[in-house]
Amino acid sequence: MTLFPEIRLVPFSRLTQGSRWRAEAMRSYSAPQLLWITKGQGRITVAGVTRGYGAHNAIFIPAHTMHGFEMTGQVFGTAVTFSGIRDLDLPDTPHHLRIRDGQVQVEISQLLDGIERELSGKRPGSRRAIRHYSGLVSVWLERQIAVADDVTTAPESARRLAAGYAALVEKGFRGGKSVSDYAADLGVTPTHLTRICNQTCGRTALDLLSERKISEARRLLADTRAPIKEIASALGYASPAYFTRAFHARTGRTPKDFRKAD
Structure with missing residues (x-):
């Protein structure tokens, strides 16, 4: 304590x-x-x-x-x-x-x-x-x-949109919403949202969303004993197999291998 x-x-x-x-x-x-x-x-x-x-x-x-x-x-x-x-x-x-x-x-x-x-x-x-x-x-x-x-150099309008997107992702990344869904919530096109994210942080809008989901997946794999299929479901992945492919693409390891090594 x-x-x-x-x-x-x-x-x-x-x-x-x-x-x-x-x-x-x-x-x-x-x-x-x-x-x-x-x-x-x-x-x-x-x-x-x-x-x-x-x-x-x-x-x-x-x-x-x-x-x-x-x-x-x-x-x-x-x-x-x-x-x-x-x-x-x-x-x-x-x-x-x-x-x-x-x-x-x-x-x-x-x-x-x-x-x-x-x-x-x-x-x-x-x-x-x-x-x-x-x-x-x-x-x-x-x-x-x-x-x-x-030290901020990005235009204020770009920072506001990027911050709005990041806030929505933080609230909803555990669901299955796509970049298009978030763009619609913000009143912009997916193309414009991605262009702004590239301008403000050098990542696409999809990269930011994927990184947040995989970050939480890493935490759950390292700090809990929750089954991989439950983690996949909790983070809005369509199936454990799809989660495994997405996790491997971002980390170079499968969820099982990551849990063993961490």
């Missing part, structure tokens, strides 16, 4: 839990998250938009937002998950910020260090201290959104 379930700080070295796909595969969490990257570089996709990240980037991901990012052993940072602290006034939309000011970089690092000390110290008043530190983190984020460089 976690002593302080309201917040978690996880170093990037632990995010993969021995398997890089846990960080790189498309997924979402039920709580908002702040990624503070201190070293390394790669690419991250949040809400259907892919951007490069580097040292001293702060990336805020709202709850239930589809995302995934490249991460190697050369990337260092901290993932902060706000699970149950009220009145933090965190943003409703994703933000990817490049923090250039050294003093501001030190400020967020010191705030996270303070939270970590309270989490591990078990001192009187730790829960109250964590709440106050978290409030200061939210203030820091608000201020940086107002003044820091946002």
